Amino acid sequence: MIRTNFFSKEGEVTPANLGEAIQQAIEIEIATIPVYLYTYYSINRVPDQDAISGSLSQALVQKGVPLAQANATALELSAELMVYANKAGALIMSVAIEEMLHMALSSNLKQALAGLPELIGKSPSKWPACLPGHEPEFPINRDKLSLDQLMTFLKIESPDPLPDKKLLKAPIPYKTIGLFYQMIKDCIANNDLRYNTHSPQLLPGKGYYAQNNVDTLYYDKKHKPHFTNAADSGDLLYVQDRESALHAITCIVDQGEGLPGAPGFKDGKVDCSKIIPDDYDDFDKKELSHFEKFARIYCSYEQLTKKFNALGIGAIDISNYFVVNVAKNPLTAHYPAEIRPVSDFLNGVYTYLFVMVENCYKQSGNTQYEIFMFGVHKSMIFILNSVCGDIMKLTYKNSEDGKTYNVAPTFEDYPFGLISSPKSQLIDLYNAAVAVYPTISYLGQRVQDLPDVPL
């Protein structure tokens, strides 16, 4: 597990190392993105309900349930699974887009206080990875949806320090992301700092960020849509003075860990009695924290599992009905030769997203807008999402364990070279990928339309 120490003196943020601290915050946010996205794409959000229902009905009949009753129960259970799979996906995506917002807010903070944010090549390169500077360390994996993976998500977003078996006498960098941001906040609040108001930031009101979209919604049992982010839950901010800087950090912490007193672990476990079964947006539009969102998925998973066990059909884990069989922490290098070009292209798109976003901190006005809207939005919403879906239709035999898995997006940073433009290299990656997997040829024009942005 690679761990980068950013501080010369542990546990303290001062004006001298504020830039490093904010850069560490940026990299903490970036570290969560491949983890959440990997699990997101492992979920089949729209499984075949007829197939699930048929399978459940058969299992119930084998347990001695009369056919008519088995069919009715199977319909009920299958509908619950359909809702759960879609809801889990929506909630994870709602968190993932907020982490991207947090990355942008922290980047605005760095631009204002310490200079250009560094976004390229900052995704974890070794897996299992860990959050830069978190104590205690705990492994984070790119893994399919499971209770274990959800527990990792809860640890990442925990509002309270995690229990540490080792008693450390020396100071530690930070125990929760919220506490880490608090250190930065204290430094900003207690020092007269100079704010750069000339360099570009990602600003609100330009359409760069939207709190909800078609992927952050799910349908309930009666197929009514529900949104998983509140419409006013947070936005980009222009960091220009102490007040706006503190406001940006407050937004990050409130969305991530929640307001003070928000539920967290209880004795190291998730207290499912606290999780309201009905959807929060039926109440007073209060935004759920990331921890609460993941706790909701975790507790619902447990609830459904208990239901299946009570009916005597729990031998098969419920995830089998809607989670794709992907390996833990795959790398492009693990894939066979005929699949690697597709994975390289996907990672090229993923990395080019960071290239474009970082470039937005060097450009302003219409140029920044064009890069973000034509480039980042198109790449993220259409190109990357499409390739993620297409690549998962492929399977391979893992040479390490001999098992067959679906290919998964690895979200590795692609090492663009310096001799030619990243876009020209991305085009080369596309051409190599389409040669082995012509299914993705529909993306050619979209790749060609992308802005040409230098490293």
Next chain:
Amino acid sequence: MANINYNPNLSLCGGSAPAPSAPGAQASLTPAPELHVCMGLNACKGHDRTGTNNCAGTGSCATAEQHNCQTLNNCRGQGGCGLYGDAEQQMRPGDNECAWQGSCAVPIQAERFSTLGENAGKSVWLQARKLFEERMMRAKRNFGEAPFKCGPPQNWLISVLGSYDSCGNSGDKRCSFGFNDPEDNAKLLCEGKKE
């Protein structure tokens, strides 16, 4: 499209203007139809995909190029709405300023609802039709009823186009898990209520 080639001149603007080219032979006098995003949003007689409609607002099909996602529209006024985009963008289906600034797929199925903004949960097509009617009123133009009063149902679009898709991973907007009638959901949207 199979292989593509890198062209450093393709990206955005910059550089000197190209030399003007000779106009050549006179172009055909038949005006090209205005490109619009859906059934019932045409500004003129004969301005739908088949060219057979008799009045503004009565066309059965979009003339803008069909596409299924945000940023994929060719030009101004050719983007749909509802699936992506911020609150302001989602209030303006078919009214985007420029290429690649459309929020969503074209054409706009009747079942699509906005995901953000004042229109969140309500019909995108009805919002688009409202903007169209306001435009016709400003232009002092008469217009007729759309073939479907709440826009083209998804099943109808699939039957006439062969296939239809709008991007996103949350599943079919017209659907049932066995505990609702999709017609009821569609009726709610058509009545201007939230889905």
